[in-house]
Amino acid sequence: MSMSNKRKRIDLLLQTITYSAAAIAVLILSMIVFFIFRNGAGLLNLDLITSDYHAQFYNGSIGEVNNFSNTDKPDFLTEEDHYSSKWGIALSDEIDKQGGLMIEVTYIADDSPLKEMVDKNNPDNETFSLKQGQVLSTIKFYDKNSALTIYGAEYMINELNEVDTFREIVFSTQGGGIRGSLITTLYVIGMTLVVALPVGIFTAIYLNEFAKKNRVTNALRSMVEMLTGVPSIIFGLMGLAVFVPLTVNYTSANSGNLISGSLTLAVILLPVIIRATEESLKVVPDELRSASLALGANRTQTTFKVVLPSALPSILTGTLLSIGRIIGESAALIFAIGTAVKDDISIFGKSTTLSVQIWSLMTDEPANIELASTIALIILITVLILNLLVKMISSRYMKKFV
Amino acid sequence: MRIGGINLNTIKQWLTNIKNTFSVNSKKEFVDLFIRSLFLITTIISASFIIIIIIFILREGIKPFVTNNDGLGRVNLVRFLMGTTWLEGRAFFSNLYGVGFIVVNTIYIALLSLVIAMPIGVLSALFIAKIAPKRLSKILRTVVELLAAIPSIVYGLFGSGVILVFVYNLGKVFGIQSKGGNSVLATVLVLALMILPTITALSEVAIRSVGKEIEHGSLALGATKTQTNFKVVLTSAKSGIFTAAILGIGRALGEATAVSLVAGNARSGPSFGLFDTTATLTSTMLQGLKETIGLDYDIRFSVGIVLMVVIVLTNAILNFVKRRIGNVNVK
Numbered sequence: 001m002s003m004s005n006k007r008k009r010i011d012l013l014l015q016t017i018t019y020s021a022a023a024i025a026v027l028i029l030s031m032i033v034f035f036i037f038r039n040g041a042g043l044l045n046l047d048l049i050t051s052d053y054h055a056q057f058y059n060g061s062i063g064e065v066n067n068f069s070n071t072d073k074p075d076f077l078t079e080e081d082h083y084s085s086k087w088g089i090a091l092s093d094e095i096d097k098q099g100g101l102m103i104e105v106t107y108i109a110d111d112s113p114l115k116e117m118v119d120k121n122n123p124d125n126e127t128f129s130l131k132q133g134q135v136l137s138t139i140k141f142y143d144k145n146s147a148l149t150i151y152g153a154e155y156m157i158n159e160l161n162e163v164d165t166f167r168e169i170v171f172s173t174q175g176g177g178i179r180g181s182l183i184t185t186l187y188v189i190g191m192t193l194v195v196a197l198p199v200g201i202f203t204a205i206y207l208n209e210f211a212k213k214n215r216v217t218n219a220l221r222s223m224v225e226m227l228t229g230v231p232s233i234i235f236g237l238m239g240l241a242v243f244v245p246l247t248v249n250y251t252s253a254n255s256g257n258l259i260s261g262s263l264t265l266a267v268i269l270l271p272v273i274i275r276a277t278e279e280s281l282k283v284v285p286d287e288l289r290s291a292s293l294a295l296g297a298n299r300t301q302t303t304f305k306v307v308l309p310s311a312l313p314s315i316l317t318g319t320l321l322s323i324g325r326i327i328g329e330s331a332a333l334i335f336a337i338g339t340a341v342k343d344d345i346s347i348f349g350k351s352t353t354l355s356v357q358i359w360s361l362m363t364d365e366p367a368n369i370e371l372a373s374t375i376a377l378i379i380l381i382t383v384l385i386l387n388l389l390v391k392m393i394s395s396r397y398m399k400k401f402v
Numbered sequence: 403m404r405i406g407g408i409n410l411n412t413i414k415q416w417l418t419n420i421k422n423t424f425s426v427n428s429k430k431e432f433v434d435l436f437i438r439s440l441f442l443i444t445t446i447i448s449a450s451f452i453i454i455i456i457i458f459i460l461r462e463g464i465k466p467f468v469t470n471n472d473g474l475g476r477v478n479l480v481r482f483l484m485g486t487t488w489l490e491g492r493a494f495f496s497n498l499y500g501v502g503f504i505v506v507n508t509i510y511i512a513l514l515s516l517v518i519a520m521p522i523g524v525l526s527a528l529f530i531a532k533i534a535p536k537r538l539s540k541i542l543r544t545v546v547e548l549l550a551a552i553p554s555i556v557y558g559l560f561g562s563g564v565i566l567v568f569v570y571n572l573g574k575v576f577g578i579q580s581k582g583g584n585s586v587l588a589t590v591l592v593l594a595l596m597i598l599p600t601i602t603a604l605s606e607v608a609i610r611s612v613g614k615e616i617e618h619g620s621l622a623l624g625a626t627k628t629q630t631n632f633k634v635v636l637t638s639a640k641s642g643i644f645t646a647a648i649l650g651i652g653r654a655l656g657e658a659t660a661v662s663l664v665a666g667n668a669r670s671g672p673s674f675g676l677f678d679t680t681a682t683l684t685s686t687m688l689q690g691l692k693e694t695i696g697l698d699y700d701i702r703f704s705v706g707i708v709l710m711v712v713i714v715l716t717n718a719i720l721n722f723v724k725r726r727i728g729n730v731n732v733k
Contacts, residue, residue, distance in 0.1 A: 011628035022534070024526070025522075198444070206438075229652060230455065234709065238455045270448050301434075334659070362562060383552065
């Protein structure tokens, strides 16, 4: 009796340990998601996705103003927004991403004279406008001291109200956007798949449908399999040593570029795509092949018309998982492309994908953890959706064929 | 007529032979031949990348040991492999690179992370496979899949946002000042989190494939369900669980970006203290990225070779151990 009680106690203890172990997995996922959401959700909006990372500076001037604005302060502006009805502009004091002061344009009226300024850097160009969301850093006047950021928005508005014209206004976009990295990521996904899908699928078909079952075929297959054990940073070194010189020699590129990065990723994905395709080809029953061959079709016709169609769902799920892998890859691309965040994207130039931008932001001094978390949030959501899609497709496929 | 010692007629004969072998009678057969050749070529390309990787990394990685390195002098191979300090060439105008301590750090950290992740992973797998009700195990399986799908850079971000703070405060409790939390412990924790889903998923497959007869046999002999799970099921699945450990440690050894955000980039070592800064082979390779030429560029490839050797050797040793442990009726 006492023995059995002891047994029960041990069992209970072991069970509790097992339960807590499983709870840890859930806890980790919740902690990661919570952390990323808490830090990243604040910055997530359309502006972030459509704007540049590097702030763009403008110097505008204005001649003799004939028509001042006569719009009253709109109701949606608050006490914090200092408004000049003469110039039709509202400014407010804000804190920038580095924790410094900045003066943001929170509203600009349709009839504001600041909508038609001369670009001092390119005077021949058409007039340009101050826009909502931009940052005003200095207003230089003709006969008094300049209004600077440190004096605050209210001072700037008061100074503006006193004059009828000014010498120069310095303003900039906010920067900190991810448009460049987003476009790079899309380019890289496209170019990688264009290379990796045909090569991977063809290889899988050859290994499974055409090749004789012999030692050579097995050797080729295990050479492909060996790639799965190689860490991605080693693929990065290969990209640096093989694809970067190759693209520098034959294209207008002069350093790591999107093509060398995509080719490197294509190599990383080859074993993934080959295995996904091969496994789906193996499921197709041999009777189908024999029937097709017996009707006089040759191997190629049989493969394309009979075998491949039933393997398509698996190839699709393999592709979706590959996209997830491309979005998440960082180490290989740090070597094969570089770490410089860019706004103007060319496939022959440097740039970063979203993942590499996170690394760049985190290794900068000081680290920009908010923006990094926002990007991580976008990646997390995308990867989540891709995985759920894969689950959906494969469960539907299972129901249909098994 | 002879070209380079070969009779021209022989060449003609070869060509005719080739033509006959691939005699193309119809468009259909031509397409078949074309597709077969194209697919063969892509297969050879796919298979050759492992060789390309080895050749090119060796070619670049050997340079520091055989050339003068633009005046810095040849890097001494023995000192490189056994060294306990890492001095960057450009910054210190030296060729005094040593990866010995970094190799020790890398293996130490990978093993520690395995020690943390293994019990949690295997027990979660046992829970999912044998204990949890069906619905719950389905949810948990999805959770593990999602954890596995999270890119490593996100783990790195989580590491530097949460784990560094945790380790820093933990150090303060013990009266130890760590460099903002950058430490062996932080690196180990991040890696443990990253390899946990791999180990859980693979162990679960191993546990589920244990034969029902063994389990029933144990229960029939009067063992409780929990006793059976721990003494029979886990032991029977040990070969598969070991495979999970091998893959887990492989991932831990090769992980780069997440580690580089929390390791602290120590330049000498080895670091065994949990709150000391450290450096792994991968985090060292991510140093000095601005170089595009010269010793600091080439040496990364040398470190890459060392990393490959460490991974291959670890795999070989663990596979040897796995064979010794043996296999109990696992399908």
